[in-house]
Amino acid sequence: MGKKKKQLPLPLYDEIRELSKSLFNEEGSWDTPEYIKQNMVHTFRYYQDAALRFFHYSQAANEFRFRNVNHVLFNMATGSGKTDLMAGLILYLYQEQGYQNFLFLVNTNGVLNKTIDNLTNMASDKYLYEPQIEIDGERIEIKQVQSFPKNQSLNTIYLKLATVQRVAADIYTQKENAMGKEDYARNKVVILGDEAHHYSASTKSEKEEEQSWENAISTILNANDDNLLLEFTATIDLENKNVYEKYKDKVLYRYTLDRFIQDKYSKYVRRIQSSNTDVDNMMNVVLLSEYRRRYALEEHGAYIKPVIMFKSQRIDASNKAHEQFNELIDTFTVESLKAFLSRQAQITSEDDSETLALAHNYYREREDDLSEIVRDIKRELAPSRIINANDTSQSGILEKGHYEALNSLESPMNLYRVIFAVARLTEGWDVLNLFDIVRLSDDPKVKGTKATTMSEAQLIGRGARYFPFLLNGERSYTRRFNDDSKDSLILETIHYHTINEPQYLKNLVSALDEMNLPTGEDKKNPLIDVKVKPTFKRTDVWKYGKIYYNETIEVSDNYYDSLEKYGVDTKNDVVIPYISALKEVSYKDTKIQEDYTNAYNVAVTFDKRYLNKIMNRLSFYRFSNLKKYIPLLNSREEFLEEKWLNIYNRTIYVKIPRTMDSSILTANEKINILERYFSYVAKQIKSGYSKHRGTGKFIGYPIKEYIANYRKRVPNYDTGKAFMQDHPQTVDCYEIKEDYFV
Numbered sequence: 001m002g003k004k005k006k007q008l009p010l011p012l013y014d015e016i017r018e019l020s021k022s023l024f025n026e027e028g029s030w031d032t033p034e035y036i037k038q039n040m041v042h043t044f045r046y047y048q049d050a051a052l053r054f055f056h057y058s059q060a061a062n063e064f065r066f067r068n069v070n071h072v073l074f075n076m077a078t079g080s081g082k083t084d085l086m087a088g089l090i091l092y093l094y095q096e097q098g099y100q101n102f103l104f105l106v107n108t109n110g111v112l113n114k115t116i117d118n119l120t121n122m123a124s125d126k127y128l129y130e131p132q133i134e135i136d137g138e139r140i141e142i143k144q145v146q147s148f149p150k151n152q153s154l155n156t157i158y159l160k161l162a163t164v165q166r167v168a169a170d171i172y173t174q175k176e177n178a179m180g181k182e183d184y185a186r187n188k189v190v191i192l193g194d195e196a197h198h199y200s201a202s203t204k205s206e207k208e209e210e211q212s213w214e215n216a217i218s219t220i221l222n223a224n225d226d227n228l229l230l231e232f233t234a235t236i237d238l239e240n241k242n243v244y245e246k247y248k249d250k251v252l253y254r255y256t257l258d259r260f261i262q263d264k265y266s267k268y269v270r271r272i273q274s275s276n277t278d279v280d281n282m283m284n285v286v287l288l289s290e291y292r293r294r295y296a297l298e299e300h301g302a303y304i305k306p307v308i309m310f311k312s313q314r315i316d317a318s319n320k321a322h323e324q325f326n327e328l329i330d331t332f333t334v335e336s337l338k339a340f341l342s343r344q345a346q347i348t349s350e351d352d353s354e355t356l357a358l359a360h361n362y363y364r365e366r367e368d369d370l371s372e373i374v375r376d377i378k379r380e381l382a383p384s385r386i387i388n389a390n391d392t393s394q395s396g397i398l399e400k401g402h403y404e405a406l407n408s409l410e411s412p413m414n415l416y417r418v419i420f421a422v423a424r425l426t427e428g429w430d431v432l433n434l435f436d437i438v439r440l441s442d443d444p445k446v447k448g449t450k451a452t453t454m455s456e457a458q459l460i461g462r463g464a465r466y467f468p469f470l471l472n473g474e475r476s477y478t479r480r481f482n483d484d485s486k487d488s489l490i491l492e493t494i495h496y497h498t499i500n501e502p503q504y505l506k507n508l509v510s511a512l513d514e515m516n517l518p519t520g521e522d523k524k525n526p527l528i529d530v531k532v533k534p535t536f537k538r539t540d541v542w543k544y545g546k547i548y549y550n551e552t553i554e555v556s557d558n559y560y561d562s563l564e565k566y567g568v569d570t571k572n573d574v575v576i577p578y579i580s581a582l583k584e585v586s587y588k589d590t591k592i593q594e595d596y597t598n599a600y601n602v603a604v605t606f607d608k609r610y611l612n613k614i615m616n617r618l619s620f621y622r623f624s625n626l627k628k629y630i631p632l633l634n635s636r637e638e639f640l641e642e643k644w645l646n647i648y649n650r651t652i653y654v655k656i657p658r659t660m661d662s663s664i665l666t667a668n669e670k671i672n673i674l675e676r677y678f679s680y681v682a683k684q685i686k687s688g689y690s691k692h693r694g695t696g697k698f699i700g701y702p703i704k705e706y707i708a709n710y711r712k713r714v715p716n717y718d719t720g721k722a723f724m725q726d727h728p729q730t731v732d733c734y735e736i737k738e739d740y741f742v
Contacts, residue, residue, distance in 0.1 A: 034625055039129055070226075076254070078462050106194045145159065150186065268494070270519065284356055317440065341364055390422055532707055552695065571650075604670055
């Protein structure tokens with residue numbers, strides 16, 4: 001295994017990560033607001049919540065009060081839901097900071113069309129918002145525009161979606177109805193840059209800044225002091241010195257591909273390496289794909305439509321392969337199937353491909369059903385169910401209406417099963433039920449260069465996204481089967497069928513390593529037996545030992561009838577240290593650096609307006625959220641009254657130095673003082689609330705009921721070395737005579 005790469009420091013990301021762990025982070029209780037949860041179709045995953053929270057810290061935390069963090073980058077794995085995060089950020093920036101104008105930049109028309117569906121097309125299955133967006137009782141309209149209006153309507157979000165090429169052309173060549181620099185200066189604008197690795201041409205080449213995409217984006221960002229640039233990419237080459245220098249203090253959040261896989265949001269990836277002809281590889285993948293469909297139906301009563309993609313390097317080769325495939329299916333018979341299986345039995349075993357061996361055996365065991373199977377295959381893979389993304393009669397398939405077929409392959413109404421393509425689908429293609437990618441050999445003279453194999457590795461990454469098929473009436477968005485099971489191999493694994501050409505395989509493995517994408521050859525991976533030693537079974541620990549656990553009971557809502565139950569003092573007055581302009585501390589801070597030996601307490605005078613402002617500012621105090629933690633609460637106003645916080649019957653003091661005149665406390669300082677106290681109360685309520693609590697009763701269960709023999713299959717990864725260094729997989733089984741069981 002190669003030497004582990006040194007982690008490059010990312011100052012902004014590292015600082016916010018530390019801030020997120022700090023007990024003294026005054027925004028530490030901040031959660032994804034209810035208005036985002038209620039107005040979006042998908043629930044944020046934990047890492048999307050974290051990404052939004054990190055952005056909030058950069059905009060609202062005291063540590064960033066005097067820093068203008070207006071350009072950040074989210075580095076998140078392919079398929080991890082970057083567009084969902086963008087949709088949430090649009091609502092956040094509209095509600096929290098008053099932004100109405102959003103410029104969404106993409107690199108290709110294909111990605112543009114997909115994003116229009118995601119953010120503006122309510123009729124699309126891919127639309128990310130609820131049909132009616134409502135915040136604080138107001139209906140919010142998202143309006144797609146070509147230019148931002150001079151007179152802007154209330155309760156309206158203006159969204160301009162365009163390719164970066166088009167926006168750059170408009171900036172540099174003044175045309176009628178085109179947006180120039182002054183249009184981006186009039187009202188504050190948020191730029192959302194998708195697939196941001198495309199926008200750094202000047203940075204990578206070290207050329208003078210000319211009329212480049214990057215320079216155009218910079219022009220828009222700097223047109224107004226309040227403009228923001230939020231970039232998103234799964235691919236950022238931080239090993240490149242110039243890219244690192246540009247982005248090292250802009251990377252705000254990272255969720256890498258290996259974590260995405262570790263968290264079970266993806267399929268497994270296996271490679272089937274073959275020296276077969278293209279036609280034989282086609283037949284193998286046809287049989288495997290149909291086997292997947294039948295296995296899901298016969299073993300689990302689940303309907304899936306596994307999609308196959310045939311990948312070529314040249315359009316003419318792809319079109320020729322399309323013709324070969326049509327001929328293969330047209331001439332497919334029971335006799336040709338039997339002959340093929342007979343040939344494969346001579347050259348393919350589970351040591352070559354475990355999955356193909358399972359598929360072949362399936363058909364061999366069903367000789368009486370082969371006529372029906374052949375009819376099904378000919379129907380399922382008929383020419384009408386094939387998309388050729390290179391067809392000149394459908395030039396620009398992703399740029400025109402036909403692209404919907406490629407972006408709705410999971411739909412039961414979409415019957416397409418096979419795709420032929422060269423390079424159109426590497427980015428911006430959302431498909432979850434892609435289970436097989438076949439790399440066709442094309443011309444023997446055409447080798448897989450580093451550029452082409454990196455493109456293929458990125459395609460594998462896109463295809464590895466998990467398919468949440470319906471099983472027992474439920475959908476799971478993470479892998480649900482045991483990692484070592486046949487179910488997982490057939491229904492939760494994408495197979496990449498490669499040519500067996502040494503230089504190509506070397507470059508492909510290198511590209512997969514660079515992406516840190518764990519993959520392995522599709523070879524038989526035997527189970528390892530892990531046994532309890534007989535000598536341990538003869539000990540008293542095994543015979544009579546017990547493992548104890550504390551019995552818990554459910555805490556009823558009626559238990560939480562006062563804030564004292566959460567650890568909040570509501571009887572005594574409150575004393576908060578003063579924050580000078582140069583010191584930032586929080587209520588209950590034990591590391592205050594100010595000298596308060598000669599200090600005195602001053603009562604803070606305030607009225608209900610102050611309290612309402614603070615409760616509106618802190619999302620924890622939205623009533624829907626308060627109600628989750630305080631089930632007996634009837635209103636926000638009641639929370640402030642004697643029954644709960646008792647704020648009106650207590651005095652809040654600020655401790656200030658003797659040399660300071662108490663009369664100079666400004667309204668903003670009072671708000672900050674009160675906000676620190678309310679942030680503390682929020683933390684106490686969250687940490688003090690639990691639906692279950694322990695009892696004095698401990699229950700013992702025999703150790704031998706918890707410790708048993710088991711079998712373990714260890715993944716055969718040979719790429720994704722950074723992943724493997726953090727998750728060692730080498731496990732060998734040794735019979736050890738010594739009694740090492742203590």
